[in-house]
Amino acid sequence: MANEMNIKDIAKISGVGISTVSRVLNNSGVVSDTTRAKVLSVVKQYNYVPNSNARNLKKTQSNTIALMVKGISNPFFANMIKEVERQVHLRGCPLMIQQVEDGVDEIAAAMQLIREKNLYGVIFMGGTYDHSEEEFNQLGVPFVLTTITTMKDVDPAAFSSVSIDDVQSAYKATSYLISLGHRNICFLARFPFMANTIGSRRLLGYKKALEEHGIEYDPALVEDCEYAPSFGFAAAKRLLSKNMGVTAMFAASDAIAIGAAKAVLSSGLSIPGDVSIVGFDGIEMAEYYHPSLDTISQPGVEMAHVSVEILFDLIAGETANRHVVFESMLVKRGSSRKVT
Amino acid sequence: MANEMNIKDIAKISGVGISTVSRVLNNSGVVSDTTRAKVLSVVKQYNYVPNSNARNLKKTQSNTIALMVKGISNPFFANMIKEVERQVHLRGCPLMIQQVEDGVDEIAAAMQLIREKNLYGVIFMGGTYDHSEEEFNQLGVPFVLTTITTMKDVDPAAFSSVSIDDVQSAYKATSYLISLGHRNICFLARFPFMANTIGSRRLLGYKKALEEHGIEYDPALVEDCEYAPSFGFAAAKRLLSKNMGVTAMFAASDAIAIGAAKAVLSSGLSIPGDVSIVGFDGIEMAEYYHPSLDTISQPGVEMAHVSVEILFDLIAGETANRHVVFESMLVKRGSSRKVT
DNA sequence: GATGTGTATCGAAACGATTCGAAGGCTTGA
DNA sequence: TCAAGCCTTCGAATCGTTTCGATACACATC
Numbered sequence: 016m017a018n019e020m021n022i023k024d025i026a027k028i029s030g031v032g033i034s035t036v037s038r039v040l041n042n043s044g045v046v047s048d049t050t051r052a053k054v055l056s057v058v059k060q061y062n063y064v065p066n067s068n069a070r071n072l073k074k075t076q077s078n079t080i081a082l083m084v085k086g087i088s089n090p091f092f093a094n095m096i097k098e099v100e101r102q103v104h105l106r107g108c109p110l111m112i113q114q115v116e117d118g119v120d121e122i123a124a125a126m127q128l129i130r131e132k133n134l135y136g137v138i139f140m141g142g143t144y145d146h147s148e149e150e151f152n153q154l155g156v157p158f159v160l161t162t163i164t165t166m167k168d169v170d171p172a173a174f175s176s177v178s179i180d181d182v183q184s185a186y187k188a189t190s191y192l193i194s195l196g197h198r199n200i201c202f203l204a205r206f207p208f209m210a211n212t213i214g215s216r217r218l219l220g221y222k223k224a225l226e227e228h229g230i231e232y233d234p235a236l237v238e239d240c241e242y243a244p245s246f247g248f249a250a251a252k253r254l255l256s257k258n259m260g261v262t263a264m265f266a267a268s269d270a271i272a273i274g275a276a277k278a279v280l281s282s283g284l285s286i287p288g289d290v291s292i293v294g295f296d297g298i299e300m301a302e303y304y305h306p307s308l309d310t311i312s313q314p315g316v317e318m319a320h321v322s323v324e325i326l327f328d329l330i331a332g333e334t335a336n337r338h339v340v341f342e343s344m345l346v347k348r349g350s351s352r353k354v355t
Numbered sequence: 356m357a358n359e360m361n362i363k364d365i366a367k368i369s370g371v372g373i374s375t376v377s378r379v380l381n382n383s384g385v386v387s388d389t390t391r392a393k394v395l396s397v398v399k400q401y402n403y404v405p406n407s408n409a410r411n412l413k414k415t416q417s418n419t420i421a422l423m424v425k426g427i428s429n430p431f432f433a434n435m436i437k438e439v440e441r442q443v444h445l446r447g448c449p450l451m452i453q454q455v456e457d458g459v460d461e462i463a464a465a466m467q468l469i470r471e472k473n474l475y476g477v478i479f480m481g482g483t484y485d486h487s488e489e490e491f492n493q494l495g496v497p498f499v500l501t502t503i504t505t506m507k508d509v510d511p512a513a514f515s516s517v518s519i520d521d522v523q524s525a526y527k528a529t530s531y532l533i534s535l536g537h538r539n540i541c542f543l544a545r546f547p548f549m550a551n552t553i554g555s556r557r558l559l560g561y562k563k564a565l566e567e568h569g570i571e572y573d574p575a576l577v578e579d580c581e582y583a584p585s586f587g588f589a590a591a592k593r594l595l596s597k598n599m600g601v602t603a604m605f606a607a608s609d610a611i612a613i614g615a616a617k618a619v620l621s622s623g624l625s626i627p628g629d630v631s632i633v634g635f636d637g638i639e640m641a642e643y644y645h646p647s648l649d650t651i652s653q654p655g656v657e658m659a660h661v662s663v664e665i666l667f668d669l670i671a672g673e674t675a676n677r678h679v680v681f682e683s684m685l686v687k688r689g690s691s692r693k694v695t
Numbered sequence: 696g697a698t699g700t701g702t703a704t705c706g707a708a709a710c711g712a713t714t715c716g717a718a719g720g721c722t723t724g725a
Numbered sequence: 726t727c728a729a730g731c732c733t734t735c736g737a738a739t740c741g742t743t744t745c746g747a748t749a750c751a752c753a754t755c
Contacts, residue, residue, distance in 0.1 A: 035734060047733065072739095088434045110453070112452045114440045244640065277644075305617055305645060363741080374744075
């Protein structure tokens with residue numbers, strides 16, 4: 016039922032050689048206009064699609080791009096994935112998506128795919144990578160790290176990346192809350208055992224802002240929670256029950272912020288009347304929450320776009336790795352207020 | 356850097372024939388235990404991974420599954436996609452994801468991929484398909500339609516599907532609001548020019564409930580809006596400005612419901628005090644909205660799971676197509692109240 | 696010893712593309 | 726007329742697998 020035509024059939028029907036058909040389809044080498052037209056018309060008539068397995072086998076390279084992502088359903092990532100797919104598709108390449116479960120070695124998983132499928136390139140999205148330069152080099156195909164932190168100190172010349180400055184962004188959010196007069200500001204993020212995660216980097220920014228304003232850092236104000244509303248809710252509940260006089264919450268993601276807001280509101284407190292809240296990411300749901308949540312917004316779509324651009328530049332032969340750091344933006348919508 | 360080993364090398368190093376290595380790797384045919392052990396140890400030692408392009412070329416079939424989806428970033432789909440990926444991955448197959456843009460012929464796009472990549476199977480997710488039985492048959496590989504409505508009257512024996520009963524579900528939601536005493540219930544959904552979309556099917560359920568309770572259907576209470584908060588917000592604003600005495604809103608998705616809730620709340624009205632709201636899908640964000648939104652919840656994860664199961668059954672040779680219709684559930688959380 | 700049966704293995708052919716060296720057919724100039 | 730040079734085109738070899746018919750050996754049977 017599916018494709019029973021191969022290049023040999025097309026060649027025979029067109030009355031030309033096999034290689035001529037190949038050259039027409041790949042726009043390589045010279046082919047006379049009449050021959051080209053003839054071949055193309057036959058291709059169209061029989062709806063012929065070249066078999067990419069054969070093509071990839073011969074070229075020892077496929078045109079498939081893989082996206083290795085931690086947390087497909089995270090709304091911030093979902094948007095980025097959408098854009099990655101769009102951009103990759105636009106360039107005529109199929110996209111393979113693989114979810115990286117906790118505890119799985121991302122590079123090893125990618126290696127397997129690369130060798131199996133002769134991948135064209137890989138985008139890694141989200142998470143913290145505990146890999147050495149050699150391990151990255153082993154990949155053997157172009158790749159880009161998007162919104163990823165690395166534990167080992169890897170030479171920046173060894174990889175390309177797209178990110179925001181997490182320390183600076185968290186600093187910005189915390190400073191904002193401090194500037195509104197808040198002193199008891201709690202911080203909600205995920206702190207796994209590893210160092211240099213997104214959470215720990217944002218914690219650095221949080222601490223830095225406190226320090227600069229002479230506010231003592233209190234670990235009791237920091238809650239460990241995963242990037243989802245249910246965890247934000249539970250974490251905020253825990254915090255509120257401590258009765259520490261918290262007047263502001265800074266969450267490392269909007270999903271957490273939404274859960275935390277729910278905890279605050281359902282405790283009978285008001286936002287921003289009693290508690291101010293600032294989230295992180297800039298997802299649509301935060302804007303439509305009531306009250307609309309302030310947030311540190313990341314330009315996810317552009318980040319995805321640039322990731323694909325860099326990847327294809329590398330594929331095209333660009334040898335210099337690039338590191339694009341986007342600017343995050345403090346979006347004020349009214350979930351924070353001045354206190355005296 | 357990448358894989359420079361091929362099966363011939365492994366054969367030579369192991370001191371066996373090429374086909375023996377192949378048989379070991381595929382668990383096909385008989386191989387003595389000692390030979391098997393020897394080959395496996397060499398494979399492991401050299402970290403050999405078979406080239407799937409070559410394998411697929413020879414078998415004229417790859418192990419890749421494709422997911423054709425409309426609206427990757429829709430949170431309800433995002434969750435399903437996550438589960439599809441998990442299940443497909445669990446079965447050792449790579450997953451290719453292609454987003455179907457508006458106006459693109461889904462089947463044609465899938466055909467292209469199938470012929471290029473010799474796909475193993477395809478899952479179609481979301482949207483309304485305007486295809487005939489012949490077009491589906493042309494695919495030539497197993498496939499499942501998940502949460503998809505079809506415009507043409509296709510023989511159920513010609514495809515497999517996973518869905519909920521949209522008419523019944525909308526009927527359930529509307530009846531619930533009516534039972535609470537509401538009469539002016541508006542309905543927000545997407546109504547493209549085509550018939551038999553998800554939106555139009557849910558509209559049927561809405562109408563049926565009204566009719567059964569002797570409430571006249573008023574088209575002015577139905578607003579066309581896409582499945583995202585911003586559109587729900589705008590649609591609800593439009594409705595409120597009509598001053599039709601609306602006391603309840605039924606939205607065809609939670610994303611719409613969230614936008615609509617925002618419109619209600621930011622107009623100074625209360626939920627459920629002034630307006631009751633029921634959404635659709637059962638996404639996490641609706642639960643953490645304040646107030647938590649009532650909704651018709653779809654078992655997305657199970658639907659995704661079953662879709663993959665059916666697909667692999669078909670791949671395994673099952674010839675009978677299956678149609679699994681899941682039960683939706685009315686989840687009451689407090690965004691609706693009784694009126695008198 | 697010839698034949699049969701089974702087990703374990705081998706290697707050549709094939710899958711459908713790309714590519715490169717070779718060659719056919721023209722024109723041009725000597 | 727012939728050689729040179731150019732433009733097209735051709736087809737064999739190749740990529741790394743799978744698979745099937747063939748083979749080799751051991752052992753039993755008659």
